[in-house]
Amino acid sequence: MFNNEDSSVVKDRIQKEAQALFLKNGFKGTSVRDIAKASETNVAMVNYYFKSKYNLFEIIFEDALDVLTKRLFETINSELPFLELIETWIRTYYEILFEYPQIAAFILNEVSLNPEGLTQRIKKRNPYGSFCKIEQRIEEEVAKGTIRETPAADFLLNILSMSMFPFMFGTLAMTLMDIPLDTYNELIANHQKYVIEFTLNALKPNEETK
Incomplete structure (x- = not known):
């Protein structure tokens, strides 16, 4: 034209x-x-x-959410052994966000400007099915005694917050610590290991219930 x-x-x-x-x-x-x-x-x-600018933003954000939700839901709905699934789930978050760091920035933007719109975007991808799947897996592992009693909603929020926060507030963190992007990326890569270890340790059964 x-x-x-x-x-x-x-x-x-x-x-x-x-x-x-x-x-x-x-x-x-x-x-x-x-x-x-x-x-x-x-x-x-x-x-x-x-x-419009917002329509362009929506297209980009939808594409980013598709990448994030598709790979996460595939992991959650897999038949991996439970603890291996949790480790893979966390690694998937970090892999995607290293590859597409704009996802975290876009989500943060929507949280502040259009939280209802963000809710509707996520709802249409049917996260409830994946939530039910992970809740079922948790209940099965608790019944077998391999993990402690763990509320599924709290568990999901913990993984989400620990995985997303370093990417959402990377600019602030780099400013406060006075470090360049390369150094911060290395820090996050090491932090991933900590998040996995922290999460798996938190699932271990209490000694008295063994």
């Missing part, structure tokens, strides 16, 4: 540059003009392909 360049190439470039800008500057700190400049297009082209 605007030039001879293939429209799908232009659209993909706009989306890629918008994703990078949203990650770096946040939703509020990124303008359509910024996106147009970074993608070597213009404001009219951005609006033509994506209608």
Whole structure:
């Protein structure tokens, strides 16, 4: 419409540059003009392909959530031995967030700007089925005496918070500790081991109940 360049190439470039800008500057700190400049297009082209900045943000965020939920739900619904499943679950969080760090930034943005929208986005991916699966696995392991009595909701929240927090507040943490990104990434990689060990130790049965 605007030039001879293939429209799908232009659209993909706009989306890629918008994703990078949203990650770096946040939703509020990124303008359509910024996106147009970074993608070597213009404001009219951005609006033509994506209608609005928020619509573009939604598309990027939906793609990111698809990546996160698909791989996490596959792990949770697998038939891995329970403790191996928990370790794989935590590793999956870290692998995805290292690969797609914008997911944490996008979730944080939605928590502050549109919490109801975030809730609806997650609900439509049917997390309840996976929650029921992990709750069932926990109950089975408690009955066998391999783990202590553990409320499924608390357990899920613990894994979610310990895995997501380092990525959501990475910029703040790097500023407070006065360290560069490479050093912080190394710190998070080591932190993953701590989270796995902490979680598995917390599941061990009480001595008196053995």
